[in-house]
Amino acid sequence: MNYVEYIRGYVKDNPIILNGVSVLIFNEKNKILLQRRTYPKKNWGLPGGLMEMGESMEETGAREVFEETGLEVKELKLMNVYSGKELYMHLPNNHKFYLVNAVYYTKKYKGTLQVDNIEGSELKFFSLNELPEYMVVSHKRFIKDYMELENR
Template sequence: MGYIEELRKIIGTRPIILAGAGVAVTDECGRILLQKRRDGLWGLPGGLLELGESAEEAARREVWEETGLEIGKLELVDVFSGKKYFVRLPNGDQYYPVTVVYLTRDIRGGELKEDGEESLEVKFFPFHELPNELSPLVKDFIEQYFRG
């Protein structure tokens, strides 16, 4: 049983704050890698930190697990948090994520493939051809990215 499952046994479904990391992976053509999640929205590869894990370690691990790609150098983009990112899961669990978002162009290996659990589909998109069903985090990242 993982840390969050153990915590949920104590607090139930009440809202908590959880730390996570996401990565905007771009390829040599400047396209961004997105993953389609179970909620039907396209998001950045990423997930929650495990105990003792750094945000950078979590970012690399999550990209590997969810997309099959090994990434290297990470550039900090921003930290996204607040009410607009509130999540209520189908089982009733609630949380406010604090997500550290990185950018990388450093794809070192692996083979692009969805994991079938968290990623139903993974695909590189040109920035001018993004799907309509974007997560709020991706929308905010895109705005931040183009402002910079």
């Protein structure tokens, strides 16, 4: 049983706080990897997900990236931690939570892209100035913040 299922057994559908990770992965052309997500339906977003008990944030990021993309990431660098009412989620299954999300970036990875077909239907590298129109709103913010950080 995963942590979310475990805690939901106690709190049911009441709001909780969950920890998550998103990872910005850049290829040699400085293009960013995005995943066409299952939820929010058909929106593009970053690989990542929720922390399991006993994991570090870096381990969560590496595990989630591997599960969703088939890539093994190395040298994750912490960009920022995001939290607050902007990261409130109300899922179709009526689960509600506030996300505390650590965002990492890396250019170091190995492996071959493999779509998991559970959390996403497509993986693609995009130029930072040609991002898709339909994206997870918070992920757009993370990418924008990264671009500002790189331009300092």
